[in-house]
Amino acid sequence: MSPRTLFPFFSGGQAPPAAAATLPLYKDVLMDYEQGIPVFDGGEPVVVSGLEAVKSWAWRSIMTERYLWEPFSWDYGCELMALVGQPYNSDTRLSEARRYVEEALTVSPYITSASATVEGLVGSALRLTVRVRTIYGETEVRAYL
Numbered sequence: 001m002s003p004r005t006l007f008p009f010f011s012g013g014q015a016p017p018a019a020a021a022t023l024p025l026y027k028d029v030l031m032d033y034e035q036g037i038p039v040f041d042g043g044e045p046v047v048v049s050g051l052e053a054v055k056s057w058a059w060r061s062i063m064t065e066r067y068l069w070e071p072f073s074w075d076y077g078c079e080l081m082a083l084v085g086q087p088y089n090s091d092t093r094l095s096e097a098r099r100y101v102e103e104a105l106t107v108s109p110y111i112t113s114a115s116a117t118v119e120g121l122v123g124s125a126l127r128l129t130v131r132v133r134t135i136y137g138e139t140e141v142r143a144y145l
Contacts, residue, residue: 023109025050029047031059051139054136054139062101062105067079083097097116097118101130116129
């Protein structure tokens with residue numbers, strides 16, 4: 001069976017799912033989560049590794065609509081836009097939003113689990129916090145969609 005491949009904004013060493021000891025150190029571009037842009041220093045993107053790199057990848061994965069952008073693998077991104085306009089009740093939408101986020105993140109071999117908590121839903125705006133367990137430790141990702 002061939003491994004899933006991901007094509008995030010900056011590929012810093014994708015590897016097939018395996019034990020943490022066999023995965024290369026993950027590197028990615030540091031994100032400014034408030035502004036939603038990569039951090040640059042002297043015209044070059046700031047590259048981070050380990051836990052912060054996986055956090056950057058996770059945040060972009062949540063914020064990227066799955067199946068919409070041709071450069072990305074179909075394994076990359078989140079399907080939250082699929083909930084827009086659906087006749088689901090509020091509880092069902094929130095449950096599906098959590099599931100979509102958790103599924104989007106656990107395709108990464110660097111992420112061992114993800115648990116999303118919806119902080120609020122105002123109209124169509126969704127605020128959520130995701131507790132992410134990685135091979136480097138735990139972190140929290142916050143998103144406002």
